[in-house]
Amino acid sequence: MIRIKLIGIFLLSLVSVEQGFAQQQATIKIFDSQNHQPLTGVVVVAENKPYKQIVSVTDEDGFSKLQIIIPCFITLHLIGYNEIKFQLNGNDTTINLSPNENNLNEVVVTGEYNLTTSDKSVYNIRVIDAKEIEAKQSSSLADLLNTQLNIRLSEDNILGTGLSINGLNGQNIKILIDGVPVIGRENGNIDLSQILLSTVERIELIEGPMSSMYGTDAIGGLINIITKQSSKNRTEGNANALYESDGRYNFDGNVFFKIGSDHFSANGGRNFFDGFSNSDTGRWQQWKPYEQHFFGVAYGLKSRFTDVQLKADYFHQTSQNKGEPVITPYEAYAFDEYYLTDRWNITLLQSVRLTHNLKLDFTNAYSNYSRIRNTYRKDLVLLTQELIPLTSMQDTSLFNAFAFRGSISKVLAVNNFSFLAGYDINIENGSGQKLLNHKQSIEDYAAFGSFQWKLNKFTFRPALRYAFNTRYTEPIIPSLNFVFNADKNLALRLSYSRGFRAPSLKEMDLYFVDVNHNIHGNPDLKAEDSHHILFSANYSKKIDQSVIQLKGAFAYNNIQNIITLALANSSQLLYTYINIDNYQTAVGSIEANYQFQSFSFNNGFSLTGLYNSLSANDNSVPQFSYSPEWNSQLSFEMKKLNMQMNIQLKATGTTLGYVLDDSSNVYQNEISSYTMLDAGVTKSFLKKRISISVGGKNLLNVININSSVSGGIHSDNSGTVPNSCGRFAYLKLAFKFYNQ
Numbered sequence: 223m224i225r226i227k228l229i230g231i232f233l234l235s236l237v238s239v240e241q242g243f244a245q246q247q248a249t250i251k252i253f254d255s256q257n258h259q260p261l262t263g264v265v266v267v268a269e270n271k272p273y274k275q276i277v278s279v280t281d282e283d284g285f286s287k288l289q290i291i292i293p294c295f296i297t298l299h300l301i302g303y304n305e306i307k308f309q310l311n312g313n314d315t316t317i318n319l320s321p322n323e324n325n326l327n328e329v330v331v332t333g334e335y336n337l338t339t340s341d342k343s344v345y346n347i348r349v350i351d352a353k354e355i356e357a358k359q360s361s362s363l364a365d366l367l368n369t370q371l372n373i374r375l376s377e378d379n380i381l382g383t384g385l386s387i388n389g390l391n392g393q394n395i396k397i398l399i400d401g402v403p404v405i406g407r408e409n410g411n412i413d414l415s416q417i418l419l420s421t422v423e424r425i426e427l428i429e430g431p432m433s434s435m436y437g438t439d440a441i442g443g444l445i446n447i448i449t450k451q452s453s454k455n456r457t458e459g460n461a462n463a464l465y466e467s468d469g470r471y472n473f474d475g476n477v478f479f480k481i482g483s484d485h486f487s488a489n490g491g492r493n494f495f496d497g498f499s500n501s502d503t504g505r506w507q508q509w510k511p512y513e514q515h516f517f518g519v520a521y522g523l524k525s526r527f528t529d530v531q532l533k534a535d536y537f538h539q540t541s542q543n544k545g546e547p548v549i550t551p552y553e554a555y556a557f558d559e560y561y562l563t564d565r566w567n568i569t570l571l572q573s574v575r576l577t578h579n580l581k582l583d584f585t586n587a588y589s590n591y592s593r594i595r596n597t598y599r600k601d602l603v604l605l606t607q608e609l610i611p612l613t614s615m616q617d618t619s620l621f622n623a624f625a626f627r628g629s630i631s632k633v634l635a636v637n638n639f640s641f642l643a644g645y646d647i648n649i650e651n652g653s654g655q656k657l658l659n660h661k662q663s664i665e666d667y668a669a670f671g672s673f674q675w676k677l678n679k680f681t682f683r684p685a686l687r688y689a690f691n692t693r694y695t696e697p698i699i700p701s702l703n704f705v706f707n708a709d710k711n712l713a714l715r716l717s718y719s720r721g722f723r724a725p726s727l728k729e730m731d732l733y734f735v736d737v738n739h740n741i742h743g744n745p746d747l748k749a750e751d752s753h754h755i756l757f758s759a760n761y762s763k764k765i766d767q768s769v770i771q772l773k774g775a776f777a778y779n780n781i782q783n784i785i786t787l788a789l790a791n792s793s794q795l796l797y798t799y800i801n802i803d804n805y806q807t808a809v810g811s812i813e814a815n816y817q818f819q820s821f822s823f824n825n826g827f828s829l830t831g832l833y834n835s836l837s838a839n840d841n842s843v844p845q846f847s848y849s850p851e852w853n854s855q856l857s858f859e860m861k862k863l864n865m866q867m868n869i870q871l872k873a874t875g876t877t878l879g880y881v882l883d884d885s886s887n888v889y890q891n892e893i894s895s896y897t898m899l900d901a902g903v904t905k906s907f908l909k910k911r912i913s914i915s916v917g918g919k920n921l922l923n924v925i926n927i928n929s930s931v932s933g934g935i936h937s938d939n940s941g942t943v944p945n946s947c948g949r950f951a952y953l954k955l956a957f958k959f960y961n962q
Contacts, residue, residue: 260284
């Protein structure tokens with residue numbers, strides 16, 4: 223027996239010695255093929271087939287050091303550059319990466335264990351990069367999303383811009399900035415016009431529930447806005463000035479510099495809108511004037527094993543709602559409302575790579591949101607104003623949230639198996655006159671985990687989330703994702719996800735009563751519970767210098783107890799939140815994208831079907847309603863002229879819905895079809911240090927959309943819903959400086 227043990231120990235020692243001699247330290251140096259500068263943040267994946275995989279990231283000097291067995295296969299990923307695969311046969315090598323022109327698959331991080339490309343993710347992820355944001359000259363998230371497929375925007379001239387994805391409204395869409403939830407919902411929506419894009423590197427959008435990974439509010443999908451955290455230049459900065467003929471004047475700038483492994487950045491700006499009305503020339507304006515100020519600072523430390531980012535951002539908006547004049551023989555006055563919105567965010571991000579395949583990620587954040595409404599009596603003769611001393615005409619709402627999230631992920635060396643586990647804590651407190659008892663809170667503590675197993679052409683990833691909520695009992699939330707890579711060009715995805723959304727503080731505890739509003743929360747609301755199925759097929763083929771990509775998808779949602787705002791008493795104009803027993807959506811879409819060098823042409827079509835249990839109670843209305851969409855984008859860059867052209871079009875078909883009145887009668891409402899068209903051209907000078915952009919938006923002049931019902935709690939009961947300020951032109955000047 224002792225002899226057998228000694229033989230076993232001897233054999234193990236031989237294996238260890240053999241592996242020790244076989245492993246070597248290799249250094250890979252990676253540079254930009256055009257300016258020959260080192261590239262930071264390149265993901266280096268080394269594989270000794272069939273089992274071993276090592277992941278590294280290049281430092282600020284473009285170096286990656288790996289402890290590997292040579293020879294091995296190396297894959298290099300970096301956003302904006304072509305992917306490179308090669309066999310490493312020696313200890314040291316130098317690689318030049320070239321900027322991609324024909325790569326339709328961007329690097330993504332949302333919901334992933336490590337950086338990966340969108341075509342290899344188990345999720346259907348849509349990436350909007352900085353190049354597309356710049357081509358469209360989008361100042362805010364609202365400007366950017368209005369021509370995206372399966373996304374529809376809604377305008378409230380007091381509360382701002384909301385959205386729906388695949389037929390699910392904004393209260394079911396979770397919005398993150400660098401992985402931190404955005405707070406401050408009004409009528410269930412985050413105002414997209416307050417989410418600015420001056421420092422955004424890319425946006426990752428996932429359609430379908432992400433509740434198993436990100437918890438409540440993610441039944442309909444998730445938008446993760448990723449800000450710029452590094453640069454290939456030692457010093458970099460830019461300043462932008464934008465004028466739009468509908469009365470907008472924007473200016474912003476930012477600066478970035480690094481010293482060794484430390485990097486610093488600062489940004490700020492001012493956006494001003496003069497207000498707009500299509501026909502009325504009086505004091506009241508349909509589109510309310512506003513002024514925005516914002517600034518932010520960030521510090522980062524990047525080393526071979528640790529990446530730390532500390533950032534603070536502040537946003538302030540003042541908007542006005544000027545009333546109609548009241549004129550008598552003795553005086554002239556008006557009642558004016560001023561809305562003051564403030565957002566503070568402090569975020570600490572940390573990523574620690576313990577070994578080549580073991581990583582820790584931490585996100586800790588504090589968010590503060592306040593909204594103040596002040597009503598003044600304006601003397602139109604003396605031009606003085608005084609605050610009206612009535613509590614019903616003044617309001618202050620304050621919300622603050624703490625978010626703590628941590629995870630550990632590991633890629634094991636056997637059978638391409640990897641796993642992720644973590645915690646997610648969210649604490650939100652609210653106070654104000656509009657909340658029951660003037661103060662409310664809700665807390666959510668969750669643990670989540672998933673693993674991924676790759677077997678030949680199949681990838682299987684289940685996930686599970688368990689949470690404790692101080693106001694509701696949360697179910698265990700599972701999800702299952704399958705990917706079948708039929709070949710290098712075709713990928714099939716099938717997924718099932720369960721979703722959960724607890725009612726918000728406002729939906730439960732709101733008490734908003736004044737001369738214009740009578741809205742009560744409902745403490746007896748049930749939580750929303752959903753089931754989602756998605757099937758998609760992605761085909762991508764590279765032919766010489768061209769890339770063709772075809773996508774098809776079908777998604778089905780079944781939601782129990784969806785929460786909506788309903789008219790409870792027409793005589794008192796009392797609105798309250800109710801549960802609708804069952805709400806379903808079915809969405810089919812196809813997309814075709816073609817890219818040849820600097821030319822790209824993208825088309826998409828979708829059909830969205832909506833059902834809720836209101837229609838099932840009345841045979842006089844159809845149970846399912848359908849609405850089509852079509853979008854198209856043409857982009858062309860003329861490199862010799864340093865000029866880029868961009869055209870975007872989106873046609874939205876008639877939208878049908880169901881309304882329940884206070885007598886429990888069900889009737890169908892209709893919003894007419896409309897088409898949005900934008901076009902622009904950008905010309906660069908002095909090696910792209912100066913650029914001028916000119917163009918037009920809403921060229922078909924869609925201002926209000928006909929509707930069979932009024933536009934909502936802030937509508938003017940005119941039988942229309944607001945869409946845009948009409949056709950307008952824009953001019954943008956951009957200045958950039960950098961020191962390599």
